[in-house]
Amino acid sequence: xxxxxxxxxHQVTQMGQEVILRCVPISxxxxxxxxxxxxxxxxxxxxxFYNNEISEKSEIFDDQFSVERxxxxxxxxxIRSTKLEDSAMYFCASSVSVANTEAFxxxxxxxxxx
Amino acid sequence: xxxxxxxxxxxxxxxxxxxxxxxxxSVGISALHWLQxxxxxxxxxxxxxxxxxxxxxxxxxxxxxxxxxxxxxxxASHPRDSAVYICAVRFTDKLIFGTGTRLQVxx
Numbered sequence: 403x404x405x406x407x408x409x410x411x412h413q414v415t416q417m418g419q420e421v422i423l424r425c426v427p428i429s430x431x432x433x434x435x436x437x438x439x440x441x442x443x444x445x446x447x448x449x450x451f452y453n454n455e456i457s458e459k460s461e462i463f464d465d466q467f468s469v470e471r472x473x474x475x476x477x478x479x480x481i482r483s484t485k486l487e488d489s490a491m492y493f494c495a496s497s498v499s500v501a502n503t504e505a506f507x508x509x510x511x512x513x514x515x516x
Numbered sequence: 517x518x519x520x521x522x523x524x525x526x527x528x529x530x531x532x533x534x535x536x537x538x539x540x541x542s543v544g545i546s547a548l549h550w551l552q553x554x555x556x557x558x559x560x561x562x563x564x565x566x567x568x569x570x571x572x573x574x575x576x577x578x579x580x581x582x583x584x585x586x587x588x589x590x591x592a593s594h595p596r597d598s599a600v601y602i603c604a605v606r607f608t609d610k611l612i613f614g615t616g617t618r619l620q621v622x623x
Contacts, residue, residue: 435610445559445602445613458609491557500609505549507559 404428408494408508415484415515423479423511425494434477435495435505436469438462445493451477452500484515520614522603528620535590537617539603542584546606550577550588553600553616562588562601593621 407426415421427434436448449459451469468480477496481488494508520541529535539548550562563570563577565586570577574593579586590597598620604611 433609437611437613439557444615445604445611447610447612450609452609460610493559495611500546500606504561504564505611506561507551509556509558512557 404506406494406496406506406508408492408511410511411509412512413514415513417486417515418483421481421484421513423481423492423494423513425477425479425496425508426475427477427494427496428506429475431496431498431506433457433497433500434469434471435497436479437493437495437507438490439493439510440487440490448479448492481513484513486515489513489515520603520605520612522614522617524617525615526618526620528622529593531594531621531623533593533621535593535597535619535621537588537601537603537619539586539588539614540584541586541603541605541612543607548579548586549604549606549611550586551602551604553602555599559602590619593619595621595623597621 409424434451437445439445447460449463450457466482470478491510491512493510495505497503497505523538547566549564552560552562565579574591576589600616600618602616603614
């Protein structure tokens with residue numbers, strides 16, 4: 403069964419460092435998303451991406467964040483200068499279309515900023 | 517601001533019991549998703565609904581668009597059903613998540 407793959411599963415980084423979280427969406431999907439879940443809190447939307455551009459982003463997704471689909475298969479989330487409060491589980495998701503289709507989630511990357 | 521509310525927040529049950537988890541939302545949506553999150557953190561999609569009812573094995577999901585309400589039922593619950601169940605609504609280009617219901621089923 404096709405699945406969304408995220409790497410690494412766990413990343414520890416020092417405050418102020420740049421991190422890149424990687425995702426390989428399902429191959430025929432066109433819409434890509436990043437969500438995050440701070441420990442003990444609900445999952446929050448960060449950004450959606452379609453046709454090689456951001457289609458929607460949340461208030462959380464400030465200038466420190468960027469997304470890219472560099473090679474037609476990977477979908478990456480970059481955090482330029484990590485803060486302690488960026489520590490969270492980051493989920494990548496993909497779907498065939500926006501409305502009325504199932505979203506498939508990766509297993510998540512647990513980011514710990516120390 | 518859109519909100520998704522779930523109840524109860526925590527639920528314990530004996531194996532074999534019938535479980536109901538409720539979800540209410542505040543604005544018009546294009547679809548509602550029920551998701552399952554296990555202790556390791558991964559999220560699995562259970563259902564996507566835009567109307568009516570869906571059934572998959574022992575899981576049943578219903579939605580009432582007029583009342584902005586959905587329920588997830590688990591029949592003959594089993595300890596392996598223990599997880600966090602999350603309701604999420606699709607609004608514009610994103611999913612808005614509820615806080616989840618933590619279910620523990622004891623043998």
